Amino acid sequence: MDILLYLVEFLVFIVSIICSFKFLVKWYEPLLSKRPLNRNKSARYILGLLPIGSFCVILFTLKMLASFDVVDSFIYISMYMVLGIAWLFLGATLMSCVFDLSWLDDALNLNNKAALIAVVGGFLGLTLIYSGANIGNGPGWWCVVFTGGLGLVAWIVLGLVINSCTKTFERITVERDIGCGIRFGSYLLASGIILARACAGDWTSFYITLVEFIDGWSVLVLAGILILVELYYIHKAKSNKTNNAIFGSIFLAVVFIAMAITIVYLLPPTSGNPIYRVALEVFWSLHI
């Protein structure tokens, strides 16, 4: 049984290495290729540094906060690092496909500043969700994938709900609304912080993980606030043609991120949450 587990871990490691290599080539090839007529140097530097920043966050988590058998193991840290890069590859692809927010087309090729800010916020949000999934003790890689997957699905679904109410993606990519880019980018980062907290914790079982994930309920409040804010800005843009909302958007971005950090700091541990006890009772009654 142990041999089978090691074999599966080895396969995950190999697949992650292949995906990571593909991702790094796809990411850095356009950034490093010669573009003599391109004016967007700042976008190239920011996008070039973004994966490096993410690797540092993941490495710190793995060295300091991960499972007891991972923190001191070079092999396991390497495996979870490459799994993290593959995770970011999946996340960036999902952002292009589902959010229509392409780091390559919008941020780099079209020099769209609104999209650049949203992409940076989204990439950091994805990094935090993966890092959160690595926090706590667990028996194997599937715990990280399952808890991180819950966070990723919630993050994507909420992004789609926000877009269906406020046409955010169209306003960022087509209208190049920098204020909207700042607000949505900061929301993606802030929701990443809250969902990272929801993904963190020691592994017990799949069901208990689902129950513990309820700890991230406050992300719904954050999404609701963003929808109201965006509807206000849409109304404002219709009534007043000059939509100069950069400073207000920066202020809101700071509020979103500060709110997410405060929520994570003040949120009681899962066991102190009354919903947790109710869910546990349901679990035991189902088993009896």
Add this chain to the structure above:
Amino acid sequence: MKDKMSLYKIWAPDNALWTQWTKPVLFASLPCNTGDCELKPPSADHMQMVDYNAVIIVDLPGKESVDEGLVLAQCGYRPVPLYNGVYGNSKFSMIVDVQGIAEALQEGADMLSSLNIRADAPPVFLLDSNRMTGQGKQPGKYDNRWCVFPQDMPSASFLLKNGIQKIIVRSTRIQEDLAHILLRYQNQGINIFLCSNDEILKEIKVSKPSLFMSFFYRFKVTLGLSRNATGGFGAVIPEPQIGWSNRSYYWYG
């Protein structure tokens, strides 16, 4: 012979309002010498005076679009090349032949630099109507087919903010990718006119294309095209090679 940067700066001067939409892809991939090209700017009887409330989209095949753009530049419009297909290694290997456009852009630069076009002049966006013609992904060919997306052109609110009330499309028909853009404009109250070969302006109603306003649209379309690392579209499609075991392998070449 102008270098690529100075050629690009002529077509996309820093002070012009619409410069940010110009695609640098074709300029960056231009060969040193594309050959001789004789510019034959057509007559522009349909557009003798500049209309500051109008944007023109020229969607004609190959170098005709550049020629038309230069004629409109003489009337006072600012030509904005939106060609997003890369110039391949050889004329015969490219699926979309951009040789004529490349030559016309080089030859037309002198004429354009001699014109005194206002910084806030209304734009004339230049598109190659052959951009999606030809079979894609043919092994051994240089697949430089491309599409224009709503992200490649100014938004309706940007146009309205700059006083644009109508769009004139100089083409024989509205292509599907352009319909995605024009319908967005039409929905915001901008009037769309088509000017075909008879050079008579006709107001049209753009019909809804498939996947309109869908966030999957761009992802789906770009999956069928070949990206270039330097931006835009263009890549060699690998040819299958027969190995010692009689199996076909794909190889770049």
